[in-house]
Amino acid sequence: xxxxxxxxxxxVTETGTPVTLRCHQTENHRYMYWYRQDPGHGLRLxxxxxxxxxxDKGEVSDGYSVSRSKTEDFLLTLESATSSQTSVYFCATGRxxxxxxxxxxxxxxxx
Amino acid sequence: TQLLKQSPQFLSIQEGENLTVxxxxxxxxxxxxxxxxxxxxxxxLLVTVVTGGEVKKLKRLTFQFGDARKDSxxxxxxxxxxxxxxxxxxxxxxxxxxxLVFGQGTRLTINP
Numbered sequence: 591x592x593x594x595x596x597x598x599x600x601x602v603t604e605t606g607t608p609v610t611l612r613c614h615q616t617e618n619h620r621y622m623y624w625y626r627q628d629p630g631h632g633l634r635l636x637x638x639x640x641x642x643x644x645x646d647k648g649e650v651s652d653g654y655s656v657s658r659s660k661t662e663d664f665l666l667t668l669e670s671a672t673s674s675q676t677s678v679y680f681c682a683t684g685r686x687x688x689x690x691x692x693x694x695x696x697x698x699x700x701x
Numbered sequence: 702t703q704l705l706k707q708s709p710q711f712l713s714i715q716e717g718e719n720l721t722v723x724x725x726x727x728x729x730x731x732x733x734x735x736x737x738x739x740x741x742x743x744x745x746l747l748v749t750v751v752t753g754g755e756v757k758k759l760k761r762l763t764f765q766f767g768d769a770r771k772d773s774x775x776x777x778x779x780x781x782x783x784x785x786x787x788x789x790x791x792x793x794x795x796x797x798x799x800x801l802v803f804g805q806g807t808r809l810t811i812n813p
Contacts, residue, residue, distance in 0.1 A: 632804050
């Protein structure tokens with residue numbers, strides 16, 4: 591399995607506070623992705639990166655920003671968390687879309 | 702709008718039975734993947750299909766990509782309790798886009 595870690599694994603925060611989730615990989619994969627998973631929706635792409643400092647929006651990017659200053663780290667920031675952002679967040683990495691490896695997930699609760 | 706629709710969303714059957722899960726769309730995909738996810742973990746890739754009509758087998762699991770590359774199916778023969786999990790299909794809409802669209806998932810329970 592690809593070495594992908596996510597931190598924190600669980601977080602409870604209050605509406606209006608900023609939150610940053612971290613994804614770290616040890617595989618030197620070019621592509622990194624952030625998804626959210628909600629019941630009945632499967633996985634939805636938030637943002638992705640195709641290289642250091644190269645990022646693009648996914649289908650549900652509003653309210654989220656990302657940064658990738660080095661190959662191994664991809665940060666997802668909720669500038670001002672809302673209750674609708676309560677979800678399980680997954681990071682994935684890969685050499686391309688044909689084979690993505692997923693991290694263990696971060697369960698975020700916004701009260 | 703869900704580009705990829707899976708059916709059924711929930712399926713509970715007895716050990717030893719056969720089953721098929723469907724993944725349908727009105728859009729054409731350059732490739733399609735199936736993942737399995739267990740509680741508390743991230744999805745794990747099972748297979749990628751890229752050619753219309755392609756059939757791939759993984760032990761008791763058979764995956765097929767539709768001729769028009771708009772749909773796919775996953776067939777499990779003689780299901781076992783270890784097959785229990787959430788099955789997700791995902792497709793790349795535009796070749797080279799390097800991003801996937803996921804179906805909403807099929808939660809499969811195999812009862813001993």
